[in-house]
Amino acid sequence: MDQPLLSFEALAKAALELPPQYVERRISNAVNGGEFAMDRLDDADAATVIRSINTSGNWVMLRFVEQLSAYSGLLDRLMDQIGPSISPSTGPGLTIRGFIFISSPGTLTPFHFDCEYNILFQIAGDKHFATYQPIPPWLPLDRHEAYYSAGNNMLPWNDAYEAEANIHQLRPGDALFIPYASPHWVKAGAEPSISLSITWQSAWSQSVGAAMQINPLLRRCGFPTGDLPAWPKAPKWRSLGCRVARKAGLL
Structure with a gap:
């Protein structure tokens, strides 16, 4: 996807335009089953971190980018294109949201699930995206239920799960559909990564x-x-x- 709004510099500027509560900076060296902790080791703003993402050792998420008019327009155009394809599998899309992930090389996004549908577009760098069926043992019922009261979507890890993963190799220009509540973990490659996720609900x-x-x-x-x-x-x-x-x- 050749899109100026998704360059590192454009995203650094977007990080300054979004309300601070929608810009998350986390550690890049998390482990499956561990905490995906916020990184507050210094006072560098998110824009500085994004511009130095090759060496900063961070993962930055821009949440709800549809709050910015340019990105809202981008999401609308993408949904116009993919809407006819997703409706037969999910029903019409509701509550469309946009998330952009900027990852240092080697960043692991630990094992978790999201209670939305998701299409992830790989913009820069590459990723290994591991998915699982949204059923036990990977998604225990109690964890699924607890999400709706506590909001915690991290999942317990068993080393045996690694061999059971469905691994998707994503390179720039690739896209991946992740079904509702499908557990997954993600590992960035040797170069800085940019990914755009469009999420939605259905009835x-x-x-x-x-x-x-x-x-x-x-x-x-x-x-x-x-x-x-x-x-x-x-x-x-x-x-x-x-x-x-x-x-x-x-x-």
Whole structure:
């Protein structure tokens, strides 16, 4: 993707334009199963870190870049192109969000899951992107449910998982679709990396999220929670129950 908005310099400027709470700087030497910690070792701003990403030893994420009009337009154009392809697999896209990742060489993004659909575009550098099915043992049900109360999407790691990964080798110009809640870890190559993720929800994923949120309450009350249905079948009753529980202040 030859796009001036996604150059290192343009992203350094975007980091200064975004509200600070949407610019994250993390360590590059995380490990699977460990903490993906924020890096606050010095006072360098994110723009400086991005400009020196080859040697800074950092991973920088720009969250919700659609807040900036130029990037909002970029996301709109991309969704116009990919929308007809994704709808048969996910339903119409809702709540479109944009994330840009700028990674130092060798950065590991530890094992985790995201409760959205995602298409990742590799812009610069290369990555090994390892994916797993969104089922146990890789995605334990309790972790999936807990995400909707605590917001923690990191996952426990077992060294045996490495051999079970589906490894995608991404180079500039490649794109990868990551299904809803698919566990994954990502390793940047020998050069600085830039990736753009477009994420979205669907009516189905929102209903699954509602089911995951109400499951613990149903279990405490002695009611069955049922299995997680495969798309396009939705957990309609649990989704409805979640809305009722929210209104009643039970969630």
